[in-house]
Amino acid sequence: MSVEESTFHAAADAVLQALAQVIDDALGDCLDVDLQGGILTVEFDDGRQFVVNKHAPNREIWLSSPLSGAWHFACDPAGTWPATRDPAVRLRRLLASELHTLTGTAVVLDD
DSSP states (O other): OOHHHHHHHHHHHHHHHHHHHHHHHHHTTTEEEEEETTEEEEEETTSOEEEEEEEGGGTEEEEEETTTEEEEEEOOTTSOOBBSSOTTOBHHHHHHHHHHHHHSOOOOOOO
16 A cells, blocks of 8 residues: 555545544434444435445545535545535535534534
C-alpha cells in the first residue's frame, strides 16, 4: 500500500468512525447505525438508509442518500471532504442537514 493510499485510508476511517459515533449518540434511539468494513449504514425503520463508504481506487468517500442521491467526496488539505461535483457541498454538512430533515433532530457533524 502506498503512502498516499495509507493516508487516504487513515483519513477516511477517521471520518467514518466520527460520523458513526456522533450519529449513534444523537439518533441511535430512532435509527440503526452500523459501521463495518469501511461502510457506514444509517437505516430508518421505514427502510430508507444512508450509506457512506470508502472508495479507495478514487480516494473518495461516497454517500448514497435517500434524499439527494449519490455524492462523491474527495479529501482536501483541510480534511473537509468537499463534493467532487460541487466543492461548496461538504460531506458532514450535507449529511447533518439531511438527517435533520428526516428526523427533526439537529446533529452537529460540521467540519
